[in-house]
Amino acid sequence: MSKAITPTLRGTRAQEDYLEQILTLIENKGYARVVDIAHNLGIAQASVTGMIQRMDADGLVAYEKYRGVILTEAGEEIAREIVRRHESLVEFFALFGLDEHSIYDDIEGIEHHMSQPILAAIQALTGELERQPALLERVKKKIAGCA
Amino acid sequence: MSKAITPTLRGTRAQEDYLEQILTLIENKGYARVVDIAHNLGIAQASVTGMIQRMDADGLVAYEKYRGVILTEAGEEIAREIVRRHESLVEFFALFGLDEHSIYDDIEGIEHHMSQPILAAIQALTGELERQPALLERVKKKIAGCA
DNA sequence: AATATAAGTTAGTTGAGACTATATTTTGAT
DNA sequence: ATCAAAATATAGTCTCAACTAACTTATATT
Structure with missing residues (x-):
């Protein structure tokens, strides 16, 4: 019924917050570090790592340990x-x-x-x-x- | 900073949903049954019982086992x-x-x-x-x- | 190149708020 | 007054998303 116009499988609310921050950071600084995401969202670094792993599993970001995070196409669409x-x-x-x-x-x-x-x-x-x-x-x- | 005008200690978001339903039910039918709250919120009856107990502990409703639920003054203020x-x-x-x-x-x-x-x-x-x-x-x- | 510091990860815990399945209590019909 | 049905409660489990503490990796300075 209340299907979005963009039929994207939107993430959870928290995930949308992360996506927004990640996109903003990438556009402003060229990259998104865990520490900055944590700071901008007002949460602990470890929480960000955990969520990023979930979001990677959900196909919203691509994540490699100790390297950066980038948005997948699906993630970027939601972020924008x-x-x-x-x-x-x-x-x-x-x-x-x-x-x-x-x-x-x-x-x-x-x-x-x-x-x-x-x-x-x-x-x-x-x-x-x-x-x-x-x-x-x-x-x-x-x-x-x-x- | 973003202190509400009404300085009420608002409940959680879910609690606000419950309060709204409870007030509406009380005004429409004179009482709020667990089964109706559950139906209106689209959740299981047992979930309502659990939440109502938390809300009683938080002073938002007055609850007596197997009897009804009523709003406290604080709860009613938020509900309204x-x-x-x-x-x-x-x-x-x-x-x-x-x-x-x-x-x-x-x-x-x-x-x-x-x-x-x-x-x-x-x-x-x-x-x-x-x-x-x-x-x-x-x-x-x-x-x-x-x- | 060694090492201090910054950044990132893991492990384990917590709390909210939902669920199912199973009791228990209340109520209504006979 | 009894008993079936409806309403409510309990117990136990699950997921999400946060936390702290402790560990690992990357980087930067000398």
């Missing part, structure tokens, strides 16, 4: 999808003056649970609000009143 | 908050023609991860879109194009 969602959400919430840092936990939660139609709705709304500063201002005022 | 979020999200996504059933999984995911400012933003946007059918139509067209 998550990053795309993350960025859409940051862009959306930034409209309301919420900075990326203060909404990090929210986005973390939401990005794993957003179906394609909902993502499309968010993106469409982002576009409209960017084009209508007056509307955006009204919304922001209401938010200020609530908080 | 989750229900409120759930309803706000349904209202929002319904704007775009997405029915409650088809977005159930999304909302399930999101409702546990939404901070107060983001909830306020969603609610404010819902209000604006209800008042601007033309804008809503444009957004809906874009969504149709994406899917």
Whole structure:
């Protein structure tokens, strides 16, 4: 029923977090080290090793002991999808003056649970609000009143 | 930093799901049976018993063997908050023609991860879109194009 | 080239939260 | 009041994903 548009066999939620970090690290630094993944996710190094082995078994990454990790095609596809969602959400919430840092936990939660139609709705709304500063201002005022 | 407005010690995500179901059942039928909670959450009865005992230990529900479950004050506060979020999200996504059933999984995911400012933003946007059918139509067209 | 330090791995444990199979208790019908 | 059926509880197991402690490999400095 709620089959994703991309019919990828998505990993677990935690695995998606790992994939996102790994892709980001590879794009920023050229490689993804266990220690950096652990640091970025706020968990212990040993936990990362364990998960990477599971993800290798699941075909999401290619892993060789003491050498680096790289994404498989399947893993990269999922990673890019998550990053795309993350960025859409940051862009959306930034409209309301919420900075990326203060909404990090929210986005973390939401990005794993957003179906394609909902993502499309968010993106469409982002576009409209960017084009209508007056509307955006009204919304922001209401938010200020609530908080 | 991301302290909730309601400074409640929220339960785990799973516990929030239970609380939501329990509150809904109590309001609809006057009581919450284990068998109904299990059915609504799509899990086994025995799993519910186990969780309810944990939640009793955590002070979220009051539980007596073979008698019913009721919410404590703390539990009810959390339950009402989750229900409120759930309803706000349904209202929002319904704007775009997405029915409650088809977005159930999304909302399930999101409702546990939404901070107060983001909830306020969603609610404010819902209000604006209800008042601007033309804008809503444009957004809906874009969504149709994406899917 | 030797060795200190950083990075990575292994082993063993924990807790959440689900499961099945098996009791036990409550309830409703006779 | 009895007894079958429905509801609930217990016991024991499983997986995921984290942890610490201890060990191994890689690297960098001299």
